[in-house]
Amino acid sequence: MKLINTELDGVIIIEPTVHGDHRGWFMETYSDSRLKALGIDITFVQDNHSFSASKGTLRGLHYQLNPKAQSKLVRCTRGSIFDVAVDIRKGSSTFGQWFGVELTEENKKQLFIPQGFAHGFMTLTDDVEVQYKVDEGYSQAHDRGIRWNDLAINIQWPESALPILSEKDEKAPLLEEAEVNFMMGG
Numbered sequence: 001m002k003l004i005n006t007e008l009d010g011v012i013i014i015e016p017t018v019h020g021d022h023r024g025w026f027m028e029t030y031s032d033s034r035l036k037a038l039g040i041d042i043t044f045v046q047d048n049h050s051f052s053a054s055k056g057t058l059r060g061l062h063y064q065l066n067p068k069a070q071s072k073l074v075r076c077t078r079g080s081i082f083d084v085a086v087d088i089r090k091g092s093s094t095f096g097q098w099f100g101v102e103l104t105e106e107n108k109k110q111l112f113i114p115q116g117f118a119h120g121f122m123t124l125t126d127d128v129e130v131q132y133k134v135d136e137g138y139s140q141a142h143d144r145g146i147r148w149n150d151l152a153i154n155i156q157w158p159e160s161a162l163p164i165l166s167e168k169d170e171k172a173p174l175l176e177e178a179e180v181n182f183m184m185g186g
């Protein structure tokens with residue numbers, strides 16, 4: 001397992017070790033002990049799995065407010081996505097900045113996103129499945145969103161066409177209007 005830091009402190013790309021042989025391959029997709037040994041000391045409590053039928057579907061940008069904030073360990077198990085994290089921790093030197101990476105069935109990469117970041121992805125193929133672990137359960141009352149195309153964040157999504165969005169995401173507020181209660185340093 002290899003961890004690659006990104007320009008957003010705490011957002012980490014994880015490349016699992018893939019054991020290939022004449023039958024195919026095997027990999028540990030999650031190991032509590034290995035992640036803890038590498039400094040990611042998180043206890044995940046819920047697994048999520050979503051299916052998006054069409055290329056150009058965008059889910060996000062989402063987060064849960066404290067005290068129900070979530071860290072996420074995201075992977076794409078079918079097709080390809082462009083996965084994005086946005087720093088929304090007040091006082092952070094990278095507040096409002098984004099990082100994106102392609103997670104695909106083929107590259108098997110994962111993205112670890114700590115609490116204090118909004119998360120979203122755009123599908124790059126049809127028939128996409130995304131599976132991710134969270135360290136806090138779902139709370140509709142704490143679920144919030146930020147507009148996917150907020151120019152103050154200026155995410156360079158790979159497809160310029162208007163994405164397929166949920167009604168909730170179509171109406172999400174801009175970062176400057178959004179309710180966020182994350183302070184730098186937790």
Ligand SMILES: Cc1cn([C@H]2C[C@H](O)[C@@H](COP(=O)(O)OP(=O)(O)O[C@H]3O[C@H](C)C(=O)[C@H](O)[C@H]3O)O2)c(=O)[nH]c1=O
Nearest residue numbers: 048050059060062063072119120121137138139166168
């Ligand atoms: C997130 C979640 C949702 N739901 C229910 C609520 C709705 O009835 C339905 C779809 O929810 P939503 O439209 O919020 O699903 P996504 O648009 O895929 O949202 C997710 O996508 C982005 C990329 C994220 O990072 C979040 O994990 C999450 O917000 O599932 C649950 O029952 N449990 C859950 O944990």
